[in-house]
């Protein structure tokens with residue numbers, strides 16, 4: 001029995017392609033894996049707080065420097081880290097904003113990428129502490145950034161997600177993109193259909 005944490009980052013509701021693909025995948029997973037627990041966290045509509053000065057005090061200052069504000073700020077992060085570490089698998093629905101992830105998703109990462117909790121600094125350098133988990137990223141974008149195409153270098157989203165999740169220890173990362181969504185109805189329809197088919201196939205074997 002596994003716990004699957006599903007995170008949606010689009011601020012849009014019914015119009016969001018990443019949200020629709022991600023929740024559709026979660027529903028499929030629920031039928032293929034009825035024994036699993038699926039947790040939904042909607043950071044698009046319910047963003048987590050940004051890092052603040054009290055947060056930094058909470059994370060890095062000694063116990064005698066803590067204040068009620070620093071304790072409250074870091075308690076939010078501790079809870080998000082606990083939820084993250086309790087999950088075995090992750091599904092992230094992430095739009096591309098300005099060639100990267102939306103700031104809501106970055107704020108979430110800033111809360112869960114924590115020294116001593118999800119990564120460690122040891123004698124051999126950094127070590128990711130989130131082991132033996134797998135993650136699926138379902139992205140949506142107006143343009144297309146396939147490797148080898150002229151716009152590929154604009155894609156800071158997938159390389160960044162590979163780096164930051166690799167940094168905290170994940171090695172099993174899958175990416176499915178619904179791209180070309182702002183390149184006319186037919187291009188959008190085809191791309192969405194391709195992503196839906198890939199997700200349908202993956203739900204049965206993931």
Ligand SMILES: Cc1cc2nc3c(=O)[nH]c(=O)nc-3n(C[C@H](O)[C@H](O)[C@H](O)COP(=O)(O)O)c2cc1C
Pocket residue numbers: 010011012015016017018019094095096097098099100140141142143144181182
């Ligand atoms: C603020 C903003 C920035 C965007 N930046 C990009 C971008 O850099 N590249 C791109 O291809 N599409 C970009 N788009 C288009 C979105 O990625 C596209 O509309 C996608 O479908 C949004 O995800 P959603 O449908 O899940 O809300 C941007 C959209 C918004 C609102």
